[in-house]
Amino acid sequence: MTSFPDAARVALGDTQLRHNLRNATATIRDKRARVVAEVPDWEELRNAGQAIKADVMQRLDEYLLQFEASVQAAGGLVHWARDAAEANAIVLDVARSHGATEVVKVKSLTTDEIELNDALAAGGVHAIETDFAELILQLDGDWSSHILVPAIHRNRSEIRDLFLRTIAVGKDLSDDPHELAETARVYLREKFLNAKVGVSGANFGVAETGTVVVVESEGNGRMCTTLPPVLVTVVGIEKLVPTFADLEVFLQLLPRSSTGERMNPYTSLWTGVAEGDGPQEFHVVLLDNGRTRVLADRVGRQALHCIRCSACLNVCPVYSRTGGHAYGSVYPGPIGAILTPQLVGVENAKSLPYASTLCGACYEVCPVKIDIPAVLLHLRAEVVRKVGSTPERVVMRGLARVFGHARLYQWAQRCARVVQRPARRLPGPLATWTRTRDLKPVPKETFREWWSRERGA
Amino acid sequence: MRVGLFVTCLGDTLFPEAPKAVVRVLERLGHEVEFPSAQTCCGQLHQNSGYHDEALALAARFERIFERFDAVVSPSSSCVGTIRELRPALAPRVFEFSEFLVSHLGVEDVGASFPHRVTFHPTCHSLRVTKVGEGPLRLLRAVRGLDLVELPEAGECCGFGGTFAVKNAETSTAMLADKCQAVISTGAEICTAVDGSCLMQIAGGLSRRRSGIRTMHLAEILAS
Numbered sequence: 259m260t261s262f263p264d265a266a267r268v269a270l271g272d273t274q275l276r277h278n279l280r281n282a283t284a285t286i287r288d289k290r291a292r293v294v295a296e297v298p299d300w301e302e303l304r305n306a307g308q309a310i311k312a313d314v315m316q317r318l319d320e321y322l323l324q325f326e327a328s329v330q331a332a333g334g335l336v337h338w339a340r341d342a343a344e345a346n347a348i349v350l351d352v353a354r355s356h357g358a359t360e361v362v363k364v365k366s367l368t369t370d371e372i373e374l375n376d377a378l379a380a381g382g383v384h385a386i387e388t389d390f391a392e393l394i395l396q397l398d399g400d401w402s403s404h405i406l407v408p409a410i411h412r413n414r415s416e417i418r419d420l421f422l423r424t425i426a427v428g429k430d431l432s433d434d435p436h437e438l439a440e441t442a443r444v445y446l447r448e449k450f451l452n453a454k455v456g457v458s459g460a461n462f463g464v465a466e467t468g469t470v471v472v473v474e475s476e477g478n479g480r481m482c483t484t485l486p487p488v489l490v491t492v493v494g495i496e497k498l499v500p501t502f503a504d505l506e507v508f509l510q511l512l513p514r515s516s517t518g519e520r521m522n523p524y525t526s527l528w529t530g531v532a533e534g535d536g537p538q539e540f541h542v543v544l545l546d547n548g549r550t551r552v553l554a555d556r557v558g559r560q561a562l563h564c565i566r567c568s569a570c571l572n573v574c575p576v577y578s579r580t581g582g583h584a585y586g587s588v589y590p591g592p593i594g595a596i597l598t599p600q601l602v603g604v605e606n607a608k609s610l611p612y613a614s615t616l617c618g619a620c621y622e623v624c625p626v627k628i629d630i631p632a633v634l635l636h637l638r639a640e641v642v643r644k645v646g647s648t649p650e651r652v653v654m655r656g657l658a659r660v661f662g663h664a665r666l667y668q669w670a671q672r673c674a675r676v677v678q679r680p681a682r683r684l685p686g687p688l689a690t691w692t693r694t695r696d697l698k699p700v701p702k703e704t705f706r707e708w709w710s711r712e713r714g715a
Numbered sequence: 716m717r718v719g720l721f722v723t724c725l726g727d728t729l730f731p732e733a734p735k736a737v738v739r740v741l742e743r744l745g746h747e748v749e750f751p752s753a754q755t756c757c758g759q760l761h762q763n764s765g766y767h768d769e770a771l772a773l774a775a776r777f778e779r780i781f782e783r784f785d786a787v788v789s790p791s792s793s794c795v796g797t798i799r800e801l802r803p804a805l806a807p808r809v810f811e812f813s814e815f816l817v818s819h820l821g822v823e824d825v826g827a828s829f830p831h832r833v834t835f836h837p838t839c840h841s842l843r844v845t846k847v848g849e850g851p852l853r854l855l856r857a858v859r860g861l862d863l864v865e866l867p868e869a870g871e872c873c874g875f876g877g878t879f880a881v882k883n884a885e886t887s888t889a890m891l892a893d894k895c896q897a898v899i900s901t902g903a904e905i906c907t908a909v910d911g912s913c914l915m916q917i918a919g920g921l922s923r924r925r926s927g928i929r930t931m932h933l934a935e936i937l938a939s
Contacts, residue, residue: 263883270885280893575872579889613883615876615890616763618843638765654761658769661724661756662776671728690884695891695919698729705722705731709750 259586259602261609266584275411276579282410283571283578289518290569290623297514306507307626311563314498315553321465321498322544328468332530334540345492345545346377349457352490352541353383358454362446362486364472364479365389366459367405367566368494368545370588371601374457385457386449388478390442397424403582403590405568406516411581414438446478456486456537460493461565462508463542466501468529470542473512475523483526489537494545496553496562508565511625515567548601557636561597563626568593570620570630576613585610592620596633604640611637668706675700719784720748721777721809723791723911724756730911733790733932737812740825740937741788744816748788753780759797763877774801781805788815790934792841792909799845811841812934813909817850823857829939830860834903836894836917838910839872851909851933858936864901868893875916887916895920898928906930 269275294300314321326336339345353361361378363369363385375385375396387396391409395401398420402408409417418433425445431437458479462471470491472479483489499505513522531540553559571577571591582590586607587598595614599607611634620630642651660666677685683692691697703711718741722734741748758773777798781787782805789795792811799806816822835855841847855863874880874890894917898906906921908914911932918930 263885266883266886270889276889575874575890576883576886579886609882611765612879613886615839615872615874615879615887617839617872617876619839619870619872622843635763635765635767638763639767640765642765642767650764651766654764654766654769658761658766658773661758661773664753664755667724667755674728687881690881691919693884694888694923695916696922697915697919698922700729701731703731705727705734706750706752708731708735710752713750 259607262580262584262586262613263609265586266580266613269411269581269584270579275581278411278413279578279581282407283573286407286518287572290515290572293514293518293520296520297510303507303511304625304627307511307565308563310499310504310507311626312560314500315496315559315562318495318498318553321500322495324465325463325468325498326544328464328466329530329540329542330468332468334468334530334542337541337543339492339543339545339547341547342372342377342545345372345543345547346374348541348543349374349490349492350378350381350383352488353378353455354381356454356488358383358488360384360386360449360453361455361457362386362388362449362453362482363392364456364458364474364482365392365408366457366492367588368459368492369457370402372492372545372547374492386446386453388446388449388482389474390439390476390478393442393446394420397421401583402588404571405566405582405590405593406571407568411583446481450478450481450485453482453486455488455490456482458483458489458491460491460497461512462505463493463498464500464502464505465498469502469527470529471505472526473509473522473524474526475517475519477524480524480526483528484536487537488539488541490541490543492543492545494547495549512565512567515565515569515623515625552597552600555600555636558596558600558633560628561593561600561633563628564593564597565626566593567625569623569625573619573623574614575617575619576615580613585613592630592634593628596628596630596637599637599640604637605644608641608645611641668704671704675702716746716785717783718746718748719781719787720750721754721757721781721787721789721794722750723789723794725915726790726911729915730932733911733934736932736934736938737788737790740816740827740934743826743938744820744822749784751780757794757797758801759794760877762797762801770797771801774798778802778805781809784808786810786815786819788812790909790932791911792838792845792847793912796840796844811845811847811909813841813850813854814845814847816937817847817853823853825854825857825937827857827937827939828859829936831904832862832864832902833905833907833936834864834866834898834901835869835933836866836873836898836906836908836913837869838908838913839870841909842870847909854933854937855907858939861936864903866901866906867897869897873913873916875913877912880916891916891920895924895926899924899926903928905936907933907936909933
């Protein structure tokens with residue numbers, strides 16, 4: 259994985275992109291703040307959300323078996339997948355067994371995580387993204403930069419040009435949002451009606467009833483989960499909630515936190531198979547793909563509480579400058595910085611836990627109170643433990659010794675004063691500081707020297 | 716009440732005017748302040764960089780030095796936050812300077828006079844870790860002659876973040892650019908805050924832009 263600072267450089271150098279991002283994140287951020295302020299028991303809801311998720315993690319083994327039994331009792335089929343390859347093979351098998359060459363998809367991070375579309379394509383099945391933004395990215399071979407608004411880094415004239423090259427060749431098309439949406443609608447409607455197989459992720463799975471919930475705002479999800487005769491839903495094992503009543507908490511927390519809506523436009527809930535109504539064959543794929551490893555970490559496991567609202571992205575001062583691609587994963591922003599290193603191993607994403615100033619804005623807005631700064635610190639310690647000896651470690655160990663003895667410390671203070679002339683440039687890695695900032699010379703007298711001069715030790 | 720002053724390693728070495736000002740204000744209010752000279756660092760640098768064992772050792776050392784005091788006062792909300800987290804037993808007695816004045820002593824008017832236009836940057840750790848709230852603003856409003864102007868997008872991080880400023884220098888610089896623009900837009904002569912490290916970042920950016928705006932620690936204004 260490219261390191262975060264290197265990957266961020268691309269976006270940071272693009273002033274138009276930075277402008278788009280700042281505007282878009284600020285708009286959603288303000289909208290969220292307004293609708294959250296309307297809810298008098300918001301803190302209680304957050305506490306409830308946190309408590310339910312903590313309980314699910316504690317007893318996940320029981321809830322998973324209960325969910326499996328409930329889905330089966332309602333006429334659904336349950337598959338277990340240890341990793342991406344197993345999950346992809348299951349979905350491909352289902353599609354092939356029905357002779358499908360195309361499947362329609364609901365926007366889903368989990369299927370992005372396992373790169374399902376590529377795996378299906380390799381097996382001769384074309385997956386069509388039906389969320390407007392996901393469709394744009396798919397047509398352009400691009401990938402998402404935001405959990406909720408994947409094409410946040412694109413503007414409408416770029417989208418018009420893309421459509422003219424792909425699904426509206428030779429058409430007369432302006433960059434009016436309504437016209438663009440209508441173009442996608444015409445293209446997608448035919449796909450919905452002809453698809454034999456629909457594929458979705460899930461926002462929640464209810465252990466008690468086997469109910470699956472998809473929360474979306476365009477209606478494309480409703481189409482995918484009701485029109486095709488066969489439906490496959492890929493669910494991360496952490497997405498369970500114990501009872502149907504628990505949804506009451508999350509369906510209040512999620513829309514206000516993510517889109518700043520009071521109520522979500524399209525919330526689809528289904529339980530197994532209903533004769534003569536919707537898909538007649540329903541598969542659930544329960545996906546691990548690193549999650550049990552995250553669960554084993556007492557501090558880090560709270561990352562599994564995430565309900566993918568993206569409020570942390572919109573308030574993050576780092577995300578709003580770098581955009582999502584710098585995080586090198588389908589999970590960008592602060593949540594990505596704690597989830598990705600745990601899913602793929604910190605040694606494979608060692609710059610991500612440092613992609614934060616620890617400003618704490620993410621923790622403040624998280625609807626399930628994930629203490630992201632605490633997990634970042636926890637993962638930084640893991641990086642230090644796992645990534646062998648580095649020059650930084652030598653310096654840090656040395657500094658710990660210096661800070662451990664007042665005499666050594668005073669000696670170091672004197673050195674700092676001698677070494678740093680009214681410096682325009684600092685030495686070594688610190689030179690990055692003076693490249694864009696001025697630094698005042700080290701004062702001639704430290705506080706302690708002043709104190710001992712004034713107060714006689 | 717025995718008050719111990721923790722000046723922080725950065726305050727001791729790079730911005731001694733802030734801890735000196737803390738001493739002046741507290742003495743003006745009739746408190747005796749002690750400076751235990753064995754003090755060095757609270758452990759924050761190591762804690763925030765992933766060197767947890769070293770951080771714990773430094774925080775334990777801190778507690779040994781300061782446990783004899785009734786109150787420990789420091790001109791840094793982030794160092795106070797670190798000690799509170801790493802040494803919970805000492806936590807109720809450790810205060811950020813403005814918090815000590817407003818919440819602990821119940822003082823808002825410290826008798827200062829500072830006839831300048833000032834904007835206040837609420838640092839992230841003062842807002843969200845030590846949670847000093849409105850205290851600094853109340854103190855500033857009570858300063859004679861001071862014209863307090865609101866900072867746009869005040870609660871947004873300046874981009875310092877300790878080693879973040881070096882490890883992610885470009886992102887830090889982008890954040891600093893927006894913060895400087897916000898400060899400049901206020902027309903203030905002075906930008907103040909309760910953390911010297913964030914002020915060092917903001918001062919570096921304002922100076923590079925030849926903005927003519929100075930930074931001062933809140934304590935320095937209150938000592939004026």
